[in-house]
Amino acid sequence: AQSVTQLDSQVPVFEEAPVELRCNYSSSVSVYLFWYVQYPNQGLQLLLKYLSGSTLVKGINGFEAEFNKSQTSFHLRKPSVHISDTAEYFCAVSDLDGATNKLIFGTGTLLAVQP
Amino acid sequence: GAGVSQTPSNKVTEKGKYVELRCDPISGHTALYWYRQSLGQGPEFLIYFQGTGAADDSGLPNDRFFAVRPEGSVSTLKIQRTERGDSAVYLCASSWDNNQPQHFGDGTRLSIL
Numbered sequence: 001a002q003s004v005t006q007l008d009s010q011v012p013v014f015e016e017a018p019v020e021l022r023c024n025y026s027s028s029v030s031v032y033l034f035w036y037v038q039y040p041n042q043g044l045q046l047l048l049k050y051l052s053g054s055t056l057v058k059g060i061n062g063f064e065a066e067f068n069k070s071q072t073s074f075h076l077r078k079p080s081v082h083i084s085d086t087a088e089y090f091c092a093v094s095d096l097d098g099a100t101n102k103l104i105f106g107t108g109t110l111l112a113v114q115p
Numbered sequence: 116g117a118g119v120s121q122t123p124s125n126k127v128t129e130k131g132k133y134v135e136l137r138c139d140p141i142s143g144h145t146a147l148y149w150y151r152q153s154l155g156q157g158p159e160f161l162i163y164f165q166g167t168g169a170a171d172d173s174g175l176p177n178d179r180f181f182a183v184r185p186e187g188s189v190s191t192l193k194i195q196r197t198e199r200g201d202s203a204v205y206l207c208a209s210s211w212d213n214n215q216p217q218h219f220g221d222g223t224r225l226s227i228l
Binding site: 004034036041042043044045046049090092099100101102103104105106107108 | 119121148156157159163170206214216217218219220221
């Protein structure tokens with residue numbers, strides 16, 4: 001069985017500061033990894049994904065994440081945040097060998113950008 | 116092009132009633148997923164369709180929940196004898212196939228009084 005842990009339920013940060021949102025996963029098989037963003041009263045929007053290849057993945061809105069297999073982590077980073085980045089961020093995994101490829105989500109991290 | 120469309124956006128009903136939630140996926144997407152998101156939680160998988168068939172319904176919590184996709188496009192999630200614990204946001208996602216990233220709708224916020 002797979003699981004995703006997002007240890008930080010909320011991360012406050014000042015505008016233009018760097019930020020890292022942590023994600024660790026557990027799986028007995030190879031996985032795909034994703035970060036989604038959810039703005040209030042909206043669905044989830046894909047920020048970036050790791051399927052294979054380079055472990056540093058760049059996504060939309062200036063975000064990037066690094067896959068670390070030995071530490072089973074996929075932390076999300078942005079060098080300088082904006083007020084508009086305030087949202088809930090979800091890390092997710094799916095089973096590479098499964099027929100369904102359903103997503104298993106973490107509990108989310110609220111990024112609160114302050115002026 | 117249009118994204119995943121879910122209707123209604125909000126649904127309020129009384130305990131014990133029957134509800135139907137609709138999902139219109141992106142045109143051409145053969146894979147369709149339903150998830151449930153409770154307050155303060157990440158989405159949880161309910162059911163997966165490949166075409167018209169439910170390929171994986173392992174996430175449905177009990178037999179009050181049922182979903183169909185009769186023509187391989189629009190899907191309906193049906194909940195019988197609703198309970199207050201069913202209150203959540205129900206999200207639908209679709210993809211070209213089960214190896215492609217999923218695109219989510221804005222969800223239906225279901226409130227059971």
